[in-house]
Amino acid sequence: MIEAEGLCKRFGSLAAVRGVSLRAPNGRITGLLGPNGAGKSTTLRILYTVLQPDSGDARIDGISVVGDPLGARRHMGVLPHGAGLYPNLTARENVLYFGALHGLARAERRSRTAELFRRLEMEDFADRPARGFSQGQRIKTALARALIHRPRNILLDEPTNGLDVMAVRTLRGLLRQLRDEGHCILFSSHVMQEIAALCDEVVVIAHGGVVAEGAPEELRDRAGAESLEDAFVRLVAGAGEDTDR
Amino acid sequence: MKAIWRVFAKELRENLRDRRTLISALVFGPLFGPLLVATALSLTFRSANTQSDRPLRLTVSHAQRAPNLLGFLREHDVRIRTVEEDQAAARRAVAAHRGEEVLLVPEDFGLRLTAGQPASLLLFADESDTDSARSVQRIAGIVSQYGEIIARLRLIARGLDPLLTVPIVIHPIDISTPASRSALALGTLSYLVLLTMLMGGMYLAIDATAGERERGSLEPLLTVPVRREYLIYGKILAACAYMTLSLALTVTAFAIVLRFVGLDRFGMSADFGPRVAVDIVLACLPLVPLGAALMTLVAAYTRSYREAQTYVGLVLLVPTLPLVFAGVLGLQPRATLMAIPSLSQHFIIQSLIRMQPLPAGYVALSVCSTLALGALLVFAAGRLYRRERLLG
Numbered sequence: 001m002i003e004a005e006g007l008c009k010r011f012g013s014l015a016a017v018r019g020v021s022l023r024a025p026n027g028r029i030t031g032l033l034g035p036n037g038a039g040k041s042t043t044l045r046i047l048y049t050v051l052q053p054d055s056g057d058a059r060i061d062g063i064s065v066v067g068d069p070l071g072a073r074r075h076m077g078v079l080p081h082g083a084g085l086y087p088n089l090t091a092r093e094n095v096l097y098f099g100a101l102h103g104l105a106r107a108e109r110r111s112r113t114a115e116l117f118r119r120l121e122m123e124d125f126a127d128r129p130a131r132g133f134s135q136g137q138r139i140k141t142a143l144a145r146a147l148i149h150r151p152r153n154i155l156l157d158e159p160t161n162g163l164d165v166m167a168v169r170t171l172r173g174l175l176r177q178l179r180d181e182g183h184c185i186l187f188s189s190h191v192m193q194e195i196a197a198l199c200d201e202v203v204v205i206a207h208g209g210v211v212a213e214g215a216p217e218e219l220r221d222r223a224g225a226e227s228l229e230d231a232f233v234r235l236v237a238g239a240g241e242d243t244d245r
Numbered sequence: 246m247k248a249i250w251r252v253f254a255k256e257l258r259e260n261l262r263d264r265r266t267l268i269s270a271l272v273f274g275p276l277f278g279p280l281l282v283a284t285a286l287s288l289t290f291r292s293a294n295t296q297s298d299r300p301l302r303l304t305v306s307h308a309q310r311a312p313n314l315l316g317f318l319r320e321h322d323v324r325i326r327t328v329e330e331d332q333a334a335a336r337r338a339v340a341a342h343r344g345e346e347v348l349l350v351p352e353d354f355g356l357r358l359t360a361g362q363p364a365s366l367l368l369f370a371d372e373s374d375t376d377s378a379r380s381v382q383r384i385a386g387i388v389s390q391y392g393e394i395i396a397r398l399r400l401i402a403r404g405l406d407p408l409l410t411v412p413i414v415i416h417p418i419d420i421s422t423p424a425s426r427s428a429l430a431l432g433t434l435s436y437l438v439l440l441t442m443l444m445g446g447m448y449l450a451i452d453a454t455a456g457e458r459e460r461g462s463l464e465p466l467l468t469v470p471v472r473r474e475y476l477i478y479g480k481i482l483a484a485c486a487y488m489t490l491s492l493a494l495t496v497t498a499f500a501i502v503l504r505f506v507g508l509d510r511f512g513m514s515a516d517f518g519p520r521v522a523v524d525i526v527l528a529c530l531p532l533v534p535l536g537a538a539l540m541t542l543v544a545a546y547t548r549s550y551r552e553a554q555t556y557v558g559l560v561l562l563v564p565t566l567p568l569v570f571a572g573v574l575g576l577q578p579r580a581t582l583m584a585i586p587s588l589s590q591h592f593i594i595q596s597l598i599r600m601q602p603l604p605a606g607y608v609a610l611s612v613c614s615t616l617a618l619g620a621l622l623v624f625a626a627g628r629l630y631r632r633e634r635l636l637g
Contacts, residue, residue, distance in 0.1 A: 050467050051633055070470045078468040084461025088262040089255075100251045101469040129262075145465065 001026050001184050002153055006056035007046050016042040018208040019056070024186040024201070026152070029179050031199035032188035035236060039208040040188040041081060044157050047186070048078045060153055074102070077151035079159055083142035085130040091141040092117070092126045095148055102149040109148070116144040120174065136167035143174070154178060156187035160194055172198055192229045202228075206236040248471040252479025256449060257486060266448040270487045274441025275494040279502035282434050286506045301383055303346055304338070306330040310350040311366075317391045323384070332367065339369045346370040346380050361399065432572040435594040436565050438495055439587060442529055443536045443561050445491025446484035450540035453480035454635065455553035464636060474627030477541065481623055484537040492529055496522045521597050528593040531612045535586055535619030536564060541626045545635060567591065583607045586615040 002024040009017040017039045024030035034040045045051040047058050049069040058065045060072040085094050092113055099109030117126045120140045125133065130141060139159065146154065154175075160168050175198060179185055189195055195202055196216055203213045212219055212235045216228050223231035260266040301323045308315050308327040318325060328347075330338060335347040349367040357364035366388065372378040397407035457463035466476060500522040543560045547553040567588035576582060578592040583603075589611030596603045629635065 045464075048468050050464055050636065070472070073468055073470040076468070078465060080461070080464040080468070082461030082464075084457075084463070084465065086255075086259055086462060087460065088259045093255075093258075097251070097255050098465070098469060100255075101248055101466075101471050103247075103470070142465065 001061055002030075002047060002058065002155075002186055004043070004047065004056070004058035007043060007053045007058060008055045009042050009046060009051060009053055015208055017046070017053075020205065020208070020210055021056075022203045022210060022213065024153075024184050026184045027179060027182045028200040029175060029185045029187070029198055030201040030203060031195040032186065032203050032205060033192075033195050033232065034188075034190065034205035036190055038205045038236075040190075040205055041157055043205065044155055044186070044188055045080075048076055048080070048155050049073055050080075074149070075151055076153040076155055077146035077149070079139075079142050079146045079154075079156040081157040081161075083138050085133070085138055085141055085145075087131040088129060090127045090129055091122060091133075091137070091144070094130055094141055095144045098145045099148040104149060112148055112150070113144065116147055120144055121170065135162040136164060139163060139167065139171070143171070151183075153184045153186070156185070158188055158190070160189065160191070192232060196228050204232065204235050211235050211238065246475065248469075248475045249479040249482065252476055253482045253486070256452075256480055256483030260449055260452075260483070260487065263448065266487065269447060270445035270491040271494060274437075274444050274491050275498040278434075278437035278441050278495050279498040282437060282499065283502045283506050285433055286503070300324050301380055302326070303348055303380075303384060304328055306335055306347055306349040307352075308350065310352065310354050314350075314366075314388070314391055317394075318387060321387045321390075323387065335367070335369045339371055346377060346384065348384065358395070432568060432591070432595070434499065434598070435591040436568045438492065438499070438525065438529060438594065439532065439568070439590065440561060440565055441495045442488050442492040442533065443540070443564065446488035446533075446537045447540060447557055447561065449480065449484035449487055450537055451544045451550065451553040451557055453477060453484070453541050454545035454630075455547050455550050458636065459550045467636075473630045477626050477630040478623065481534065481537045481541055481626060484541065485533045488533045488537060489526075489530065492533070493526050496525050496529075517598060524597050525594050528597065528608075528611075529590055531615040531619065532564070532586055532590050533619075534623055535615055538619060538622035538626050539563075542622060542629060545626070545629050578603055578607060580607065580610065583610045584614040586611075586618055589615065 002022075004020055004022045007017050007020040008015070020039065020043050022030075022032075022043075032040045032043065042051065046053045047060070047065060049065050049072055053066065057067075061075045063072045063075060065072045085091075086097070089097065095113045095116065096109050099112065104112065117123050120143065122137070122140050122144065125137050130138070133141065139162075143159075146156075156175075159171060163171065175185055175187075179200075187198075199216060201213065202216055202219055204211050204219070212222065214222070219235070220226075220228055220231045223234045225231040225234055303318065303323050304326045305315065305318075306328050308325065315325060328338075330347065330349070332349060335349050339345055339347055347369040349369065351365060351367065354364045354366065368381060368384060370377045370381045372381060396410070400407040400410065454463075457466060467473060500517050500519070503517045540557050540560055543556050544553040547556055564587035567585055568591045570576065571588060571591055576588075578589075578596070583589045583592065589607075593603060593608060593611060
């Protein structure tokens with residue numbers, strides 16, 4: 001469960017996030033939808049404690065990201081933008097390293113890695129150096145790395161970027177599985193189809209603030225639009241007028 | 246705290262597979278440094294020879310014709326071999342044996358001397374050989390001294406003051422020793438030891454910040470439940486390990502190469518043996534964390550890997566600057582100077598290879614000040630890793 005209250009973050013004169021509040025419950029996939037530069041990544045980065053909010057706070061399973069960032073990190077698995085790996089380590093070593101940093105015992109790291117590699121269908125490249133990986137292989141490795149410590153909450157920043165259709169399908173399947181197991185999943189995207197296909201809840205962000213939230217159908221009805229895309233455009237445009245005034 | 250070791254172990258393993266790190270840490274330094282110094286020392290040695298008091302060897306033909314001259318030469322440490330050769334034979338002998346000089350005493354030498362006429366001596370040598378040319382100069386010098394003595398005796402015999410013929414005397418006073426003449430080459434040694442030591446950790450230091458950031462692995466790393474300064478401490482520790490390895494290899498390579506150069510000729514400890522090598526490594530060790538932290542700090546402020554390479558490359562020169570000043574200004578160890586990291590290590594290395602021990606207090610001062618500054622920089626690097634701007 002992820003709850004954010006009035007998150008604000010400025011970079012110099014730019015207010016990237018202005019009072020974002022949101023709630024991502026367990027057993028649901030929550031999508032953070034917004035145009036580029038709306039503040040999605042900054043919000044996520046605050047949630048996964050890489051950035052500190054100027055004001056506001058967020059709780060991961062009740063643990064404050066401001067007060068106890070180390071504790072909060074134990075409860076989340078993070079797939080940041082880009083999914084960088086260590087090129088000289090194999091996929092397995094990349095994942096095991098993070099298992100070690102999460103404080104898992106050696107035997108546990110090994111069995112958990114093997115389990116994840118089976119589940120993500122990674123066995124054929126598990127022991128190859130990450131240097132020559134395709135984008136799909138990279139994302140899978142980064143995902144296994146994010147899940148090594150069995151986190152209850154999973155945060156993903158634009159996870160499908162650069163993936164081919166097959167890889168996207170695998171990823172979607174996995175996220176649904178994780179949801180059904182009761183995980184809280186929060187992911188950001190600017191791709192409408194992505195959100196429509198996967199999300200139980202949507203939080204629309206524009207100009208650094210939340211402009212709407214609810215189930216996809218709800219948002220559509222509320223905006224009086226035919227499709228989620230139309231709803232999105234209206235919501236974002238409305239927020240633009242709002243801030244311009 | 247365990248996390249520090251885990252990061253350390255991972256960095257160690259990962260970099261073992263990195264060709265760039267391996268070449269710069271384990272191949273380039275240990276090979277390049279010692280070869281450079283060996284070459285420099287050999288060149289120094291050649292010129293140092295000019296003033297050296299290496300005994301002169303001289304072949305004298307028909308020595309019995311000039312017994313007094315022979316005695317005079319022997320008094321001046323010339324090692325004489327006597328033969329009976331005519332001019333043609335002397336010529337052949339010189340041509341056949343490079344480096345041999347033959348002094349031929351003509352048959353009329355004694356007669357002309359007694360008659361007060363210029364008596365000639367023939368000196369056969371191949372002056373295209375620089376060593377031979379120097380020998381000729383020295384022999385000519387000694388012979389002309391002998392000639393002057395005879396000249397004075399002649400003046401005295403005629404009731405004249407021999408000083409009349411010596412209106413001016415110049416006394417060149419050369420205070421150089423072989424050790425001081427090789428100061429530059431030896432200074433290069435500490436310079437190269439420190440440089441290769443730093444190079445050993447260069448890529449790890451860059452990787453800790455600029456590298457991680459550029460390949461996008463920094464952000465995931467910062468989401469693990471480990472204090473950020475522990476992450477950077479682990480990385481600095483790994484850089485230290487590679488620097489130490491590089492240092493040990495370089496000094497070992499020096500020890501091996503310099504054995505063939507003949508160190509005693511430079512006033513260095515007669516053998517640059519295992520004991521001195523170990524001492525040099527120990528003397529440099531306090532500088533390792535300082536160098537690793539300094540390079541990490543600089544790399545953290547850059548925006549890309551390439552930029553980091555450029556700036557860290559420049560930083561490699563910073564610890565070597567004091568050495569250059571020491572060389573140019575001819576600085577000698579002083580308490581204030583021993584507090585300067587890298588310069589003090591330079592002094593310690595120099596004292597070790599010259600077997601001129603420094604006061605224990607000086608060494609303690611060097612170790613303490615270097616470690617203290619190192620700790621400060623490591624701490625600063627830890628602080629830097631906590632800053633958000635690190636993400637770029």
